[in-house]
Amino acid sequence: NAGVTQTPKFQVLKTGQSMTLQCAQDMNHNSMYWYRQDPGMGLRLIYYSASEGTTDKGEVPNGYNVSRLNKREFSLRLESAAPSQTSVYFCASSDGGGTDYGYTFGSGTRLTVV
Amino acid sequence: ILNVEQSPQSLHVQEGDSTNFTCSFPSSNFYALHWYRWETAKSPEALFVMTLNGDEKKKGRISATLNTKEGYSYLYIKGSQPEDSATYLCAFRTGGTSYGKLTFGQGTILTVHP
Numbered sequence: 001n002a003g004v005t006q007t008p009k010f011q012v013l014k015t016g017q018s019m020t021l022q023c024a025q026d027m028n029h030n031s032m033y034w035y036r037q038d039p040g041m042g043l044r045l046i047y048y049s050a051s052e053g054t055t056d057k058g059e060v061p062n063g064y065n066v067s068r069l070n071k072r073e074f075s076l077r078l079e080s081a082a083p084s085q086t087s088v089y090f091c092a093s094s095d096g097g098g099t100d101y102g103y104t105f106g107s108g109t110r111l112t113v114v
Numbered sequence: 115i116l117n118v119e120q121s122p123q124s125l126h127v128q129e130g131d132s133t134n135f136t137c138s139f140p141s142s143n144f145y146a147l148h149w150y151r152w153e154t155a156k157s158p159e160a161l162f163v164m165t166l167n168g169d170e171k172k173k174g175r176i177s178a179t180l181n182t183k184e185g186y187s188y189l190y191i192k193g194s195q196p197e198d199s200a201t202y203l204c205a206f207r208t209g210g211t212s213y214g215k216l217t218f219g220q221g222t223i224l225t226v227h228p
Contacts (some may be wrong), residue, residue: 031214042220043203050214058215090157094214100146100207102160103216104160 002026006091006106013081013113021076021109023091031094032074033058033103034066036087043090049074081113116140118206120219127194128227134190134224137204141185145209148216149189150177152201161189161202192228 004025013019019069025032031049035043035058045058049068065077074093078085088110092103118136136156139147146165150158162171166184175192190200201223205216 033215035218040220042161043205043218045215045217059217087204095220100148100163100214102148102150102163103158103214104159107157 004091004093004106006089006109008109009107010110011112013078013111015113016083017081017095018077018079019081019111020078020088021089021091021111022073023075023106024073025091025093025104026072029093029095029104030071033092033094034038034064034074034076035090036060037090037108038087045079046076046089054084054110078111081111083113085111086113087111116206116208116217118204118217118219120202120204120222122222123220124223124225125220126225126227129194129196131194131226132190133194133224134188135202135224137187137189137219139185139204139206139221140208141183143208144182144206145181146207147182147187148203148205148207149185149187150203150205152203152221154200158203175206191224194224196228199224199226 007022033048035047047066049055052071067075091106094103149161152158162178164180169180178189180187201221203221205218
């Protein structure tokens, strides 16, 4: 099915471990985003990529890095996981330009850091 | 950090009731206002993208209005059904080089009782 694919769906990490969350879209969208969702906080933007080859910080970038590998793929890396990074992570994509049809979201990654 | 507020935080209605929620956003530098529907254990899905003051969008029993001058949008559900139970998110997009970046409200959780 066309859309945004995130892997893994679930992950448990120990404090200090690293991991990369993968995201790929097949809609030829220019822009991709990583959000985290915490109870009572809503969706908060971590990093985004306006187009292939560019990335920028969002509202809560500390402790994360991203790579826009190509137009399809946008990965999120936790270099040294902390319990405060326990959250549900959503990748999304959009055309990003003048015509706004809204975001398409992936199914989310539930990450627990112990 | 842009402030997008939704009210009420949660709402319980009976099947057949009509209901509405509010989204408040900054009235300056407006580009678009999005509404998403988010069912439990799924990812958010776009309902409407609204760009013009006075816009009114409709999809089945759900409709939305937009007032960019005063910075609010209403989402209406007519004759609520149990399958309408979900979290409804609004999100604000600023103009300029925002590349589709959205700031989300915390959502309104709707529960429709049979």
